[in-house]
Amino acid sequence: MLPRGGTGLFRCGTPPLAASPCALPLTKAAPRGIGKSAMDLISALEGLVPELEKGLGQASSLEALEALRVDVLGRKGRIAQIMAQLPSLAPAERPAVGQTANSVKERCNALFESRKAALEAGREAEALRRFDPSIPGRAPWRGSLHPTTLVMEEICQIFKGLGFDIASGPEVEIDYYNFEALNMPPEHPARDMQDTLYITDKVLMRTHTSPVQARTMLNRKPPLAVVAPGKVYRRDSDLTHTPMFHQIEGLMVGDGISMAHLRGTLTAFVRAVFGAETQVRFRPSFFPFTEPSAEVDISCCMCGGKGHIGDAPCRVCKTTGWVEILGCGMVDPAVFEAVGYPAEVSGFAFGMGVERVTMLKYGIGDLRMFFENDVRFLGQFAR
Numbered sequence: 331m332l333p334r335g336g337t338g339l340f341r342c343g344t345p346p347l348a349a350s351p352c353a354l355p356l357t358k359a360a361p362r363g364i365g366k367s368a369m370d371l372i373s374a375l376e377g378l379v380p381e382l383e384k385g386l387g388q389a390s391s392l393e394a395l396e397a398l399r400v401d402v403l404g405r406k407g408r409i410a411q412i413m414a415q416l417p418s419l420a421p422a423e424r425p426a427v428g429q430t431a432n433s434v435k436e437r438c439n440a441l442f443e444s445r446k447a448a449l450e451a452g453r454e455a456e457a458l459r460r461f462d463p464s465i466p467g468r469a470p471w472r473g474s475l476h477p478t479t480l481v482m483e484e485i486c487q488i489f490k491g492l493g494f495d496i497a498s499g500p501e502v503e504i505d506y507y508n509f510e511a512l513n514m515p516p517e518h519p520a521r522d523m524q525d526t527l528y529i530t531d532k533v534l535m536r537t538h539t540s541p542v543q544a545r546t547m548l549n550r551k552p553p554l555a556v557v558a559p560g561k562v563y564r565r566d567s568d569l570t571h572t573p574m575f576h577q578i579e580g581l582m583v584g585d586g587i588s589m590a591h592l593r594g595t596l597t598a599f600v601r602a603v604f605g606a607e608t609q610v611r612f613r614p615s616f617f618p619f620t621e622p623s624a625e626v627d628i629s630c631c632m633c634g635g636k637g638h639i640g641d642a643p644c645r646v647c648k649t650t651g652w653v654e655i656l657g658c659g660m661v662d663p664a665v666f667e668a669v670g671y672p673a674e675v676s677g678f679a680f681g682m683g684v685e686r687v688t689m690l691k692y693g694i695g696d697l698r699m700f701f702e703n704d705v706r707f708l709g710q711f712a713r
């Protein structure tokens with residue numbers, strides 16, 4: 331702001347110009363026919379220009395500049411205050427004062443604009459001086475798919491490449507598709523293998539994606555090959571089990587489908603996920619919907635099947651050199667009967683937990699990492 335009172339534009343004390351124009355310096359000789367009081371006003375107006383020039387020279391910020399502009403040119407500013415005295419002049423004297431006011435306004439505006447441009451240029455130069463183009467940029471944060479989703483997609487792609495279709499079905503299932511059609515009638519002891527979350531007597535959260543294959547068989551004739559990825563639910567919660575996890579199960583049915591097809595397909599699959607040098611072994615096992623059944627082990631992807639990494643025992647395979655990856659078998663004829671398939675067809679089926687495959691593939695030691703939603707962990711797997 332321009333200083334008011336004794337040190338500023340109005341040197342004859344407070345209030346300034348309007349109340350006591352007497353002390354203002356007369357900078358010009360009075361034009362002919364212009365009286366003393368008109369001349370005082372003209373002189374006061376003209377005096378604003380050098381005063382403003384000085385004030386602008388001292389203003390070091392755009393904010394100070396704006397305050398000055400309001401003080402001089404604003405609706406209640408200095409020029410307006412001087413012009414408020416116009417009615418007290420004789421009508422003949424008013425035009426000369428008005429013209430001076432216009433001319434002073436124009437010059438003041440020009441002074442402001444040029445000082446503003448200089449200050450802005452200074453500001454920009456200062457910003458550029460501080461700008462370091464060698465500092466690496468901050469990349470915007472990008473979300474990524476969950477590792478379970480990524481591995482599930484990868485597995486589906488592999489089976490698609492082997493000629494399988496992808497099938498899906500409801501997570502809330504009826505007992506028939508989840509158990510009965512799969513050779514597990516009520517009271518069958520195998521139902522205990524998959525402790526179930528029931529909604530009603532007959533409605534439950536599916537404990538595996540097998541009902542999807544059962545539904546597929548009811549809707550399609552053989553030959554067929556499908557994989558069913560998705561969420562499954564069990565009454566199970568401890569360090570290595572969660573009430574919800576992801577499975578991918580597969581089924582191939584046709585004429586003359588044998589254990590050899592099963593072995594070939596699953597060996598191709600594990601080598602696509604874990605690498606071409608991965609060894610595969612089949613161990614006899616039991617599942618209610620397959621006979622014979624087997625569990626598949628692969629050579630440990632952490633230690634390469636040696637059981638040790640250097641001198642240290644391998645924590646993934648616990649020094650055995652093998653890790654279990656999935657279950658499989660030839661579909662039990664009772665399952666084909668339940669869905670009305672002819673007795674001559676044969677087929678194989680398999681199932682795996684996606685979190686388990688993901689843990690083995692990436693050497694993740696703790697299942698809880700999948701459910702803690704720590705984006706620093708989850709973001710590492712995006713491609």
Ligand code: 2U9
Nearest residue numbers: 540543544619657658659679680681682683
């Ligand atoms: C139909 C007939 C047979 C699916 C199969 C497995 C073996 C199996 C488990 C591995 C670990 C699930 O994730 S896990 O808990 N699954 O071992 N699943 S055979 O067999 C079928 C499916 C559908 C109609």
